[in-house]
Amino acid sequence: MDWWQFVGFVEGGRVAGEYSLSELTRDWKFDAGGSLRFMVAGRIIRIDAAYGNEGGTLWFMAGQPF
Numbered sequence: 001m002d003w004w005q006f007v008g009f010v011e012g013g014r015v016a017g018e019y020s021l022s023e024l025t026r027d028w029k030f031d032a033g034g035s036l037r038f039m040v041a042g043r044i045i046r047i048d049a050a051y052g053n054e055g056g057t058l059w060f061m062a063g064q065p066f
Contacts, residue, residue: 001038001039001040002039002042003038003039004037005035005037006035006036006037007035007037008034009032009033009034009035009050010030010031010032011030011031014026014027014028029052029053030053031051032051032052033048033049033050033051034048034049043063044063044064045060046059046060046061046062047059047060048060
């Protein structure tokens with residue numbers, strides 16, 4: 001393992017059927033969580049956990065999301 005990190009995050013947003021600034025800026029949903037990131041053999045491994053008012057989720061990923 002070359003390195004590791006812990007990253008905290010908070011995110012918010014809304015899904016809408018059409019683009020309307022007034023609709024997209026009301027009734028947002030929020031969540032918060034943390035991520036453990038490791039560099040192993042030149043590859044990034046991520047374990048993300050988040051919890052919001054609609055429940056929680058756990059996500060495992062190898063590589064960058066973009």
